[in-house]
Amino acid sequence: MGPKVKFTKEQIIETAFEIARTEGIESISMRKIAEKMGSSVAPIYVNFKNTDELNEALMDKIISISRNLLEEENTGNPFHDIGIASLRFATEYSVIFRDLVIKGSKFMQDYDKKMTLALIEEMQKDSKLTGFSVDELKTILFKMRVFQVGLSVMAASGLLPKDYSIQEMEDILSGTADDVIMSAKLRKEMQ
Amino acid sequence: MGPKVKFTKEQIIETAFEIARTEGIESISMRKIAEKMGSSVAPIYVNFKNTDELNEALMDKIISISRNLLEEENTGNPFHDIGIASLRFATEYSVIFRDLVIKGSKFMQDYDKKMTLALIEEMQKDSKLTGFSVDELKTILFKMRVFQVGLSVMAASGLLPKDYSIQEMEDILSGTADDVIMSAKLRKEMQ
């Protein structure tokens, strides 16, 4: 064998993530990672074939973090949980969140698609939502997704009032959900 | 005098804009502009002191475009007009829109601040909105801004269903506006 390993794969990814978190994904560079670790670029190329491979590993870490955030929310209402998890990601990792938004980001698209189906099923079990057709549920869900994306983007881009807390975001999010649902019910009754 | 001018300031800005529109603001470079114009970088440096000055001119053009889009909407309902103009910008110049969203972008923040005041005044004249306090109007406006940002971002990031038209966006936008207003009225009556 050879000398002791001083710089692990995990340490490299963690360092890359730290740069992404503070300066943005685009400003990651091999030399910058190396400098931050106190090494040369050699250990990076031992662990990763090239930049693409490192970026893939970084995306895996980001996905895993967002998954953890979701699992930490456990009200049993996935509708609510996903909204809060997304808001937390957008506020705690705002730079990365904005980077992902620009990218067109398969990340966002996949995340979205995967959730939609599960959510519709959950909505059908919700007592507040009985009596709606699947199409009506889809419309409600879509409106809420739009609102949640808007709130997340505004949070990550400094477009919210100063000191707007996660709690306030949560309130306005569920408040708007109520608006949408209440109005849908009214429209149904008027028919 | 000297030889005829072959590359004007406007042509340079237009070329930079074209690169921004297709590849993103970040991927503008002096050499790329020059190549696209079929010139060297010299004409650019005659017309602009440096990259910063060119970027300023580019932002001016972007602002002017967004202003034009707004002026093309003329229903007299600024609430509606701003929403549609923003949606059109987000769809027609999606790459630039996303770039501006990331940037934290004074552009968005200024745009936002400037509009809020004018909008509140307009809302007070709206017959559908009589009886609301200023605070209630602010909440309604805020919810609509969030929804509109969300819809614009989703449009620009390919998160909407395929072939989702501007008309459909317009419908869901005004539909949600109705939801929010109707619910606010209901809550008021219940008090």
Place this chain on the structure above:
DNA sequence: CTCCCTGGATAACATACGTTATATAATATA
């Protein structure tokens, strides 16, 4: 103890960038 494998450092190559110094050529004016 010696050899060899391998993690790491160093430095180079190629590329792309902003910027600038210099050269060239075209044109209006004297």
Place this chain on the structure above:
DNA sequence: TATATTATATAACGTATGTTATCCAGGGAG
């Protein structure tokens, strides 16, 4: 026509990037 002006081209400098070839040194296998 000659000259001064100036729009443009060319090429260089300095910097940052990804990638790779080469060298060094430490530690287990024989």
